[in-house]
Amino acid sequence: MQRERFTEQADAVTFDGEIDRVYLSTPTKIAIIDHEKKRTFELRKAGMPDAVVWNPWDKKAKALTDMGDQDYKTMLCVNSAAVETPIVLKPSEEWKGRQELSTVSSSYCSGQLDPRRILYGFS
Numbered sequence: 001m002q003r004e005r006f007t008e009q010a011d012a013v014t015f016d017g018e019i020d021r022v023y024l025s026t027p028t029k030i031a032i033i034d035h036e037k038k039r040t041f042e043l044r045k046a047g048m049p050d051a052v053v054w055n056p057w058d059k060k061a062k063a064l065t066d067m068g069d070q071d072y073k074t075m076l077c078v079n080s081a082a083v084e085t086p087i088v089l090k091p092s093e094e095w096k097g098r099q100e101l102s103t104v105s106s107s108y109c110s111g112q113l114d115p116r117r118i119l120y121g122f123s
Contacts, residue, residue, distance in 0.1 A: 018057035022083045026051040031104075032078055040104040045080035047087075047097030052079045 008023065012033070030051060032041040045051075054077040056064060061072035080099045087095050 013053060015053075015055060018055065018060060020054045021052070022081065023051045023053065024084050025049050030078065032076065042102050042104050043078055043080065044100045044102075045098065047095065048080035048082045048099070049085070050081045050083045052081050052083070053077070054079075 013019075013021075013023075026045075026049065028045055030043040030045075032043060034040070043051075055072055055075060056067070057072050058069070061067050062069050067075075080097070082097075087097075089095055
């Protein structure tokens with residue numbers, strides 16, 4: 001399936017409705033900032049160059065049996081992926097990839113954390 005491609009123009013991905021996007025060649029560290037709860041998560045990844053961001057929003061959430069009708073308001077799925085160039089292994093070949101999600105001690109929302117510091121290690 002060939003999908004239309006766009007270039008993200010904003011410094012951050014925000015949404016107020018259904019979102020299901022693949023971001024190609026993303027950084028190895030991604031900051032996920034929850035402004036409402038004033039917290040920041042850091043996704044670190046290796047072996048998977050792309051990232052997927054997904055939230056079903058209200059209509060699709062109602063169709064999901066493992067999700068309450070209002071759960072879409074408090075969830076965001078961010079995964080590392082290999083979408084543009086899938087990883088294909090021959091018999092006996094090995095591949096390693098990892099994804100790690102952690103909380104960051106302070107929050108961007110408090111004004112104490114610069115997201116560039118998370119992503120690039122700037123002081």
